Amino acid sequence: MTTALEDEELSRLAGLHGVATSYSPSPDRTVAVSASAVVAALAALGVDAGTPDAVRTALAARERELRERLLPPTVVRWAGAGGPPDAVAALPPGTRLRVETEEGEERDGTEGLPAGVHRVSATAPDGRTGHAHLIVAPDRLPALATRSYGLLVQLYSLLSRRSWGMGDLGDLAELADWAGRTAGAGFVQVNPLHAAVPGAPTDPSPYRPSSRRFPDPVHLRIEEIPEFAHIEHPEDRARVRALLERAERLRTDVLDKGAHIDRDAVWELKREALELVVRVPLGPGRQAAYDAFRAEEGQALEDHATWCALAERHGSDWQLWPEELRDPRSAETARARAELAGRVDFHARLAWLTDGRLRAVQRTAREAGMPVGIVHDLAVGVHPGGADAWAQQDHFAVGMSVGAPPDAFNARGQDWGLPPWRPDRLAASGHAPYRHLLRALFRYAGALRIDHVMGLFRLWWVPRGSPPTEGTYVRYDADAMLALLALEASRAGTVVIGEDLGTVEPGVRETLQRHGVLGTSVLWFERDWEGDGRPLPPERWRADCLATATTHDLPPTAARLTGEHVDLRDRLGLLARPASEEHAEATADTAEWLALLGSLGLLDRPAAGPPGSDEEAEIQGVYRFLLRTPAHLIGVWLPDGVGDRRPQNLPGTWDQYPNWRLPIADAGGRPVTLEELTAAPRLRDLLDVLRERLGPPGA
Structure with missing residues (x-):
């Protein structure tokens, strides 16, 4: 004791x-x-x-x-702040400061420095010395130039008659082009497109990737790669025809036969096609662009491509590789990299191709008139066996996993199976992995959504082998994390949205708002929790947010209105109470919201029956309500436009429900193609509501 x-x-x-x-x-x-x-x-x-x-x-x-110590590992100076940073002000009188800027310029003192990540050295009168990374950042992130609405979609679920069994970047470009030009949308938000961990089967969750820094080539539209058109060898052309036929069967299985999206099967076909594509020599300009990409990405790309090559030989969990290969800097790893140089180049080429297409999609969105463009999603962490965890293992906490403590929604807490970054190692490196990650994503993002943005402040660490209840919070240098976010976002001109749903410690939302990070507000959760608990009227919503009716982890609006989300959980044995009680509570909750919508004149006609009896009118009313709030961004869950009932992810399930594997479907569960979506009267009517009524906040 x-x-x-x-x-x-x-x-x-x-x-x-x-x-x-x-x-x-x-x-x-x-x-x-x-x-x-x-x-x-x-x-x-x-x-x-x-x-x-x-x-x-x-x-x-x-x-x-x-x-x-004279200085902490990282020091932050916000632009416009009066006086030096606290750490500098606390130095002994007479301490000499020298700064080496990002550009290599030497300066005395910390005044008048340009924005950037610099190195500062301090020498005290008693001879002590200290060194730190000095982040000079704008006080606020880029702001939106105008209020807009946009579409929220899980890209894999958006199939066209041209995609290979799952939605791809060609489909995303088509959707953005159509939505910007004909529907007046300002953005399209997608799920994380990070590189997945290959496997049999691959983990379908986009929130548990192998790498957050590099995108997944499974999202490529093969026919859009310039070299594809120059595959000329007769034997290779025959293989291409065979691959296209197999891709058509995959697509038909999903769209016409009710099969789930099979990411592994799609990747098998695309990988075979890409093997043929990379045999085609690059033209001089393309070769120069590829060489420049490899030089710019440097060691990080070499490590990622090396992990991919080694995973082909030894499996996709580096923790199970031969011991000498578990260290990315070992002599044996260097020999393996040289031996596998062709495969390393293959995977580096795929990263370049995917990065290029992502940039092209953002250009398409902006050319279509979108003020924001594509909103990309940054997952909270990475798979413990993946490329980032291997290459950056000195930055990760051994034996720990990120999760959430017990709360009102989950009495057992959560373990997400993601290794956390060590805050001390981040600080010592000037938060280099985080900084480079942001820079890579901002290259092709009109805005960035940060999943579980509270993780910039603290994360719940769960010891390996322990239940989530036996964890604790560990703090990060939020000032440094936000400063780097502001710095890199400002350099790219990118808006940032923080997913701040659930339990948030006091002061976090206020700090994010002060620095210009938008929050996330979901209609069904916006109640007067400090008062009578009733639905929050639109004028009381916060302005600095993305307002939505639902998310990928929640029921589509049609299921919420009809109560079908309760039926689904009942069928899967997920209810903690009798279904009758759950239905009664869900119906009462929905009825309260519809009553508020009706009182505000947001329903075209009064509901003649219980919630869901006039489904299309009620869904339109929900989005009219969101337009009444002062929210800067309004997000439309694309499946709401065709009456889809199925959530893309049902928390608490694994093999009981096809998480992350469902195509967008209509009210009857029939998959709907991109071509059918854009022609659907129901979706057009819904988007007309937003396009015609979108005006100043609260209009």
Whole structure:
């Protein structure tokens, strides 16, 4: 049994390393985390707290380190802030400062520096020295030039009669071109397009990728690659014809026979086609562009392509590879990279091709009149066996997984199976992996949605082998993370949207808003929680947000209105109460919202029956309501335009439900092609509501 003094010492040690010893699931409740969770989190940060003696030794060492150091690893200077950063102001009088800017210029002091990530060196009068990364960033991120609405869609679900069994970048370009030119839409938001971990089967979730920095070539439209048209060898042309026939069968299986989207089968075909494409020599200009891409991406691209090549030989979990290959900097890995140079080049070429098409899609969206264009999604983490976890393993916390603590919606908490970045290693590197990740995504994003944006402040770490209830929060340098976000977004002119749904600690939303990060508001969750709990009237919604009726993790609006989402959960055994009680509560909830819509005159005609009895009019009323709010962005869930009932992802299920594998379908469950979508009277009527009524906030 530990003594009160030992508990206090562990708490102090934890606090000095950003590890929480308690958390508040609600304003009126504080929960202590277990000592074992704290000890495990500290161990993952390289701090031994396994015994009382170890705690005292580590505490003394940390206090001495903080007392003696001149500068923390990373210092932030916000543009327009009066006076020097706090860390600089706290330096002993007479300390000399030298700054090396990003451009290599040497300067004295920190005044008048350009935006960027610089290196600062301090020399105190007593001879002590210190070094830090100095982030100089604009105080706010880019703002929207105009209010707009847009479409939300999971790209794989958007099949055309040209795609190979799942939606691709050709389909995305067509949708953006149509929506911008004919429907007045300002953006299209898609799921993360990060590189997936190959497997049998591949994890279909786009939120558990192999790499967040590099996109997945499965999204390529093969016929749009310039070299595809120059495959000339008769044997290769015959293989192309065979691949196109197999692709047509895959597409037909999904669209006409009710099969689920089979990402692995699609990738098998595209990989074979890409093997033929890369045999075609690049022209001089294309070769120069590819060489420039490889030079710009440098070691990160080499590592990603090397992981892909090694995964073909040894499997897709690097933790199971021969030990000498688990280190990306080992001599054996260098030999393997040289031996597999052809495969490394193949995967680097695919990254270049995909990056180029993503940029082209954004150009198409802007040329179609969209003020924003494509909104890309940044997942909260990566697969532990994937490319990023291998290449950046010194930045990841060993033995830890990201999740969420128990709350009102999930009493057992959540474990997402994603290794967290170590905040100390991030700070020591000037947050280099994060900075380069943002820069890569901003190249082709009109806006970026950050999943679980609260992770910029803290993440719930779960020790491997423990339930999510046995985790604890670990803090990150939110000031540095936000400064880099502002810096890179400003350089690219990109808007940022933070997914801030669920439990958010006090002050986080206010900090994000102050720096210009938009939030996310979903209609069914917007109630007066501090008052009578009734639906929040439109004028009381926040302005700095993307307002939507639903998300990929929630029921489509038609299912919510008709109560079919309760039936689905009942069929899968996911209800904690009798179905009759769940239905009664869901019906009452929906009726309250429809009553508010009716009182505001947002329904074309009064509902003649229970919720869902005039489904199309009610869905239009829901989006009219969103237009009444001051929200800067209004998001339309594209499946709502055809009455789709099925959520794309049903949390709490794995093989019980086809998560991430459903094409957009109509009210009867029949898959709907992109061509049919754009011609559907129901979707056109819904978008007419938004196009005609979109005006100043609150109009």
